[in-house]
Amino acid sequence: MNSKNINDDIGESTRLKLWETMLKLRLTEKKAYDLFLQNLIKGTSHLALGQEAIGATFGVLLEKGDYTFCTYRGHNHTLARGSSIVGVLGELMGRQCGLMRGKGGSMHLTDVENGVMGSYAIIGAHIPIANGTALASQYNKTSEVTVCFFGDGTTNIGAFHEALNMAQVWKLPIVFVCENNLYMEYTAIGDVTAVEHPAADRASAYGMEKIIVDGNDADEMYRISKKAIDKAREGNGPSLIEAKTYRHSGHSRADPGKYRPDEEVKDWVENKDPIKIYRQRLKDFNINETKINSIEEDMIRQVEEATEMAKSSPIPDIKEIYTDVWADGGSEWHN
């Protein structure tokens, strides 16, 4: 696409927001990777390097009060909603400054203040749950939209099916976003799925429209997502978007990703990287390079500062183990 020739329906300020958000995601996750190597992050962690355009788009499009639900691969979506970098890195490092002070860990990032209604580590479970906040908006006759992110592999689990049917039957204000990165953990999605497009080819089974989008092109993502969000907000029911993308690294911390052909990885990293694409796009739209670069420099600085803050944050008090099982703040199971 030659962007110069089309009418600029998106506009510079939104584009710069998309750029800034994508950088926040990219740079924070790259930092997380460094912190693993330094053994400052324990446990597991699932990076989404290469998938930033999707989360970023929704981060820019959604309003305060809107709800998002994501998975263990949810650092991006959490950061995109406005969560602090120190809160995310702190949680990964198990520090007091973490979003959940170390209780949840990297797979469960939650930041209700920013509409991040949790990250869920059991495949598919959050899809029906996301219907619930959408149902609440409908019940309360308020106009929040719920967005639920999940992967290609997730379309084969039962909860996906149940939730999509219910959303349509009740015309819930929700947008389902399948990030098709071509693999579940180490298995190619095509090897275990009866249709070519794991989400889009199922849309009709829920009376929904088939929508496939280049998930690495932030502009395309923006346009399609905006439509779906508007539709939901106007009370016209759910949408299912399949966004094609790719993760640059392995499935999780321990995974070198060797099951993927070298050329495939290379192609996606070199030719289809959403950040590279978007840097070029901004130039195509004649956006001032100093602006582009200063946003980047600023974000580099923010990530560095947040890293230092997280590193110097204390580890949680072990008394925290016994808090917040119940709404009374404690963990007693007897009187």
Next chain:
Amino acid sequence: MNSKNINDDIGESTRLKLWETMLKLRLTEKKAYDLFLQNLIKGTSHLALGQEAIGATFGVLLEKGDYTFCTYRGHNHTLARGSSIVGVLGELMGRQCGLMRGKGGSMHLTDVENGVMGSYAIIGAHIPIANGTALASQYNKTSEVTVCFFGDGTTNIGAFHEALNMAQVWKLPIVFVCENNLYMEYTAIGDVTAVEHPAADRASAYGMEKIIVDGNDADEMYRISKKAIDKAREGNGPSLIEAKTYRHSGHSRADPGKYRPDEEVKDWVENKDPIKIYRQRLKDFNINETKINSIEEDMIRQVEEATEMAKSSPIPDIKEIYTDVWADGGSEWHN
């Protein structure tokens, strides 16, 4: 359809088998209803009066060694495979002569000898399990076909989705049969389903063909089902059939079925009853009325005899409580 004008692809002897099987089902279930009224059957029971053409067709088409899986509404499918009337009625009455000597009850009829691999009372659970016998046939390179029956409401549960995808991915020799009787328990299927045809409109989500058939016309059922069985037996993978039908009575014993419009019930019972339709069909094909009637009389007699046998069968010994939890025949959980 004017049957006289078409080439008789089915033939008299098959038609008489269909007739006989449908009568076996109808008369046994009607007897079961009488036995409730006499309080000789306790617990619950789910009749499928009006849905006989579907089970009967498969009963006639399947070969020894083929596997069937059905639901709590499974008296028909069990009888159709050749299970004895006394075994079925005996089980409903909780007698020693019952197929499972009273251990399973009306919702769990099982008769492995006749390929009836169980009746399952939790919606959808048996669909993935049915894949398993199909997988075994594939693994053993034998040619049995598995058939799995379920209702329209069942298409909204997760297990359905998972199982259909897996069956197609592995090209399993299985036929899925959705008996769409328009209602789940008391709720019209259209009120809770995102598509018009709960099974057929989802076939494409599993890379399968959309197949809808008049489930009350045994000839139509026979033709469509034969194709699907042949396809499976030849190693060409699964099919999903949606058979439109209707249950004459309520969902279960206690249900008068009042949520259904009177005219709707009347139309199905009077104009679309599979037995009535087929009696006429046999006549249209100039099949000798004495044959038709003598099969019926014979079946009435068989059901009466079986009823008496079941009534005179003893109740199970209470020692049976402790048998057959484990393959060693007992129930000990410690050494």
Next chain:
Amino acid sequence: MAQLTYRESVSLAIAQSMRKDQKVFFMGEDVGAAGGVFKATVGLLDEFGPERIKDCPISEQAILGAAMGAAMSGLRPIAEIMFSDFLAVCWDIIANQIAKTRYMSDGQINIPLVIRTANGGGSKFGAQHSQSLENWSMAIPGLKVVAPSSPRDVLGLMASSVQDPDPVIFYEHKSLYAMKEELDKTDIEIPLGQANIMHKGNDVLLIGLGLMAQRAKKAAEILKEKFNVDATVLDLRTLVPLDLQSIKREAKKCGQVITVEENPRLCGWGAEISSLIIEHCFKDLKGPIKRITTPHIPLPSADILEDNTIPSVDVIVDETLTKLKIKKEK
């Protein structure tokens, strides 16, 4: 004065909660127009309309997921799972999501919801529609577990469950739906974590729940009348929070303890209670704690088989006499 069945108490309890709090709504399969398979929600649709009484597809994960999400955004859903056996099809939503999300979020998220379900045997429904599964949820940190044994308790415990800020699994016993009780008022609250003494005595403590509490009470009456044995019957009412104080006090007083469970033996709630009593009252015990349970088998269907599987009043009487070394011929 009102005479109410347990079944009627359920719909009344829901209605009372819904009248008081607009945030409360109710969802389940066949619950609205049909009033539920046990007719325990008759009348609700008429009073509250389809926005607050929601008929659902057969999608238990979607039902509880939606209930959870709605609770997360401040509503107070009551969701029905028709039979407790079906908790298994949505067990992940219950055990991994509903129960853990508050803790994992470091308290950012509250999940005030009630899951009500028909539990227990006695109806000859067979192994997949008759289980007693209170212990499944007791084993999951983050869930409160309630099991009323009378119309009054249904009213009082449902009111508290709906107001509770944490998720509650509310086990109604199928064999109690027809039970009637005279009540002088219906707008009552019974706090969670408060066991009920149904019968008083010093010889032996019978601890029960749901139907088994009622059977233990009948057994205590027979024990008193025919054998002059004075039993205390403690209906736990809620397993979480557990009324450990009352358990300890009564166990110490009686010195002899029997738990009466409807679930199969292994890892039933009686095991937990037994181990707690050992821990806290070891010196006061005059003999081992006896656990009456269903054998460790799936539940059979035929009348005679089911009736002889679930602990009956007679079995409770007999086991109590055996424990106290009293001959039945007395």
Next chain:
Amino acid sequence: MAQLTYRESVSLAIAQSMRKDQKVFFMGEDVGAAGGVFKATVGLLDEFGPERIKDCPISEQAILGAAMGAAMSGLRPIAEIMFSDFLAVCWDIIANQIAKTRYMSDGQINIPLVIRTANGGGSKFGAQHSQSLENWSMAIPGLKVVAPSSPRDVLGLMASSVQDPDPVIFYEHKSLYAMKEELDKTDIEIPLGQANIMHKGNDVLLIGLGLMAQRAKKAAEILKEKFNVDATVLDLRTLVPLDLQSIKREAKKCGQVITVEENPRLCGWGAEISSLIIEHCFKDLKGPIKRITTPHIPLPSADILEDNTIPSVDVIVDETLTKLKIKKEK
């Protein structure tokens, strides 16, 4: 002599079973080409090919359903559920179908299958990837429950599990995958229902399972060395069938009993064992049975929080000393 890790023992055990019996096959998510997320099935695809090592979609109900159906027609599937926490998403297939079908069919149907799963904490994976869930399956009649604590036990118990005519849930402990052991042979069988005495002594009986058995053993070594306390450590190995004989014998011998569980407190297997010991050995007990468990909370993620939640060797030592009223300064 072979030195094997627990992880390697898993794939070797599966391979040995598959070599002997053509009816055995293996299925799960990412198990073939990738060798499993814990690398516990590396090499199997190469040796047995895709017909016997089947990579599956993320569809746990479909996986266990297919395994069950295949077992019903005479095959002997081994199915992997990647983390035991995910048993919840297929709990109906396990608890209501696999466990009950033999009984409901009056013995017409056998279900010889093994479900293996990575269980337990220690990896900082958080509340949905770290649970210890042996008690969930112990509570279900019709399931056998196995939890090996060493490479040798993996080999011996897997061989028996695969040959067993009943369904077995096989809990491998994530924190043991790296454990090494010297073995003089690998083709071994250990019957189900035979507990293992890992340490001998008369002062106190420590009963453990999986990782907790190993920690109890280390605790016993410290107790002996530093405090001259002689502990017997009994690794139950299987919860169903349960080696009640050994439990009774050792409990009677020692008179003091501690169970060491990794699961949260309520309705853990320790409660059952405790109630059994009370029932069978009441007079031989010198004091209450102590249950060491994880607190009744979801598992936290951060190092320091997780480490202080799951019972450690130190905690076991301390609790044992407290129980025996021995001062630590000794």
